[in-house]
Amino acid sequence: MNQAVITGDVIHSTSLSVDERIALSKHIQTALKIWEKDFVIKSEFFQGDSFQCYIGNAQSALKVALILKTYIRSLNPTNIFDVSLRQEPDKKKGILFSNTIIDARMAIGIGASEHIEKKLANSHGIAFTLSGHLLDDMKNTKQKIAIATNDEFNDELVTAFILLDALLSKTTALQCQVLNLKLLGYNETAIARQLKILQSAINQRSQAGNWNAINALVKRFETIYDHEQFVNFL
Numbered sequence: 001m002n003q004a005v006i007t008g009d010v011i012h013s014t015s016l017s018v019d020e021r022i023a024l025s026k027h028i029q030t031a032l033k034i035w036e037k038d039f040v041i042k043s044e045f046f047q048g049d050s051f052q053c054y055i056g057n058a059q060s061a062l063k064v065a066l067i068l069k070t071y072i073r074s075l076n077p078t079n080i081f082d083v084s085l086r087q088e089p090d091k092k093k094g095i096l097f098s099n100t101i102i103d104a105r106m107a108i109g110i111g112a113s114e115h116i117e118k119k120l121a122n123s124h125g126i127a128f129t130l131s132g133h134l135l136d137d138m139k140n141t142k143q144k145i146a147i148a149t150n151d152e153f154n155d156e157l158v159t160a161f162i163l164l165d166a167l168l169s170k171t172t173a174l175q176c177q178v179l180n181l182k183l184l185g186y187n188e189t190a191i192a193r194q195l196k197i198l199q200s201a202i203n204q205r206s207q208a209g210n211w212n213a214i215n216a217l218v219k220r221f222e223t224i225y226d227h228e229q230f231v232n233f234l
Helices: 018-039 059-071 126-138 154-168 173-183 188-195 198-210 211-224
Strands: 004-009 042-047 050-055 102-110 146-150
Touching: 004 059, 018 042, 018 050, 018 059, 018 211, 050 059, 050 146, 059 102, 059 154, 059 211, 102 126, 102 173, 126 146, 146 154, 154 211, 173 188, 173 198, 188 198, 198 211
Parallel strands: 102 146
Antiparallel strands: 004 050, 004 102, 042 050
């Protein structure tokens, strides 16, 4: 029975000021706590700029990873907006950031997880091993999202993720803001209402961010793992 583990870290976080790193960490932790309820995942943030998510249903792994990644990339260098956290538009919070794109490296491991502890750092299994080793390997490459599986789909998904990484690396913060909300299930009308801009602008950002290609891969990934039994670990 397959589960998934996402291990990641914020790229070049040391180039941010102490206040910026603290603010960024709080935003990511807040997002993870909200999505824990939506997707029934377990997450931890550690060492200031690293995080790990355990997902009992492997089928949700890619969507969860993309929601988190597009959220982090949507954190505009000049302002952080919390619209993707399902808050009302008038509850936006902002903080000044350095003039750089915020991004994260993410490694998804798919496989059995034999032992889940209350603290993820003490858990182990194939999914944890694959994810951890993959993230270490990625630090020597330019790829920022990758996957390793313990099944016959590994070669297909590894290739698909190389293309996915190329698409995501070209997205802007504004495009990722739209992609994030689409991944969370919002339609373009609702997104336009939340962001208080024209729907045509949402559609333009969606197309420029290659939403159709990203969504097609998410659906393929869900089809591959739709036979997996859900593991409720909470």
